[in-house]
Amino acid sequence: MKLNIVPARTGITWVKLGIKTFLQQPLALSGLFFMFMALLSVATLVPFVGAALALALLPAATLGLMAATQEATKGKFPMPSILISAFRAGQQRKRAMMVLGALYAAGFLALMAVSALFDGGQFAKLYLVGGKITEELVLQSSFQMAMWVALALYLPLSLLFWHAPALVHWHGVTPVKSLFFSFMACYKNFGALSVFGLAWTGVFMLAAIAVSLLATLLGNPALAAVVMFPVALVIVAMFFTSIYFTFRDSFVASEPDDSAPKPDNFVNPGDAS
Structure with a gap:
């Protein structure tokens, strides 16, 4: 396995490929996404440990969506069972994915604990347990500080786990090493990931503007809120x-097939710095 460094403009390509692939299998991929959300929502209902369980399942569930995308790129219809691919790849990789999930849950709960130092845990409680959001609460400076601290800490956490589930599942990398390789891949391709994030933000904003204009033209501004939810x-x-495409283009096998595209620049993750 080697790290492939891509130009920043590749972030746009990833967005285009995501939209194109989704439109090739809209029913399957949207259905799997709703199952993904339902799985995590049901996990949160488990007494006492629901929030932690949902967090622990997130890496494996995300891997399931990536596996579904891989199937769609091959022209296949991804079946619902693909969502649990992480737990069907043998005992060793299943255990590794469970360890990865536990590490993610621990990391996320740790950053929430840090944010609690700024507002007494109000933001963390609202995010993890739920509750009523009031204008008074949101306007509190301590609540806002806790929110920004959590967001700042989540960035490095997300970089650590961005590619980790796929590395564990498809390359058999150990959980701890997968976190290192994931972080280095995100660091080396930070330009492409930044463009990727900005492009998706732009897609969302354009969709919101289009829905608002449509509602205005129909003379029913309230329609925008109703339509925007499913669109979002x-x-x-x-x-x-x-x-999936951010992972596919960031890592390649050490000895790729002759038919595979040959990236211009390889860097061994162990040598990255």
């Missing part, structure tokens, strides 16, 4: 579809 869900499903 579809966009998020497309986003998750595109994640």
Whole structure:
């Protein structure tokens, strides 16, 4: 396995591929995304440990969506069972994915604990347990500080786990090494990932503007809120579809097939700095 460094403009390509692949299998990929959301939602209902369980399942569930995207790129219809691919790849990789999930849950809960130092845990409680959001609460400076601290800490956490599930599943990398390789790949391709994130933000904003204009033309501004919810869900499903391509183009096998595209620049993750 080697790290492939891509130009920043590749971020746009990833977005285009995500949208194109989703439109090739819209029913399958949207259905799997809703199953993904339902799985995590049901996990949160488990007494006492629901939030932690949902967090621990997130890497494996995300891998399932990536595997579904891989199937779609081959012209195949991804079946619902693909969502649990992480737990069907043998005992060793299943255990590794469970360890990865535990590490993610621990990391996320740790950053929430840090944010609690700034507002007494109000933001963390609202995010993990739920509750009523009030204007008074949101306007509190301590609550806002806790929110920004959590967001700042989540960036490095997300970089650590961005490619980790796929590295564990497809390359058999150990959980700890997968975190290192994932972080280095994101660091080396940070330009492409930044463009990727900005492009998806632009897609969402354009969709919101289009829905608002349509509602205005129809003379029913309230329609915008009703229509935007399903539109937003579809966009998020497309986003998750595109994640597979960020991994596919960032790592290649050490001895790729002759038919595989030959990237211009390889860097061994162990030598990256």
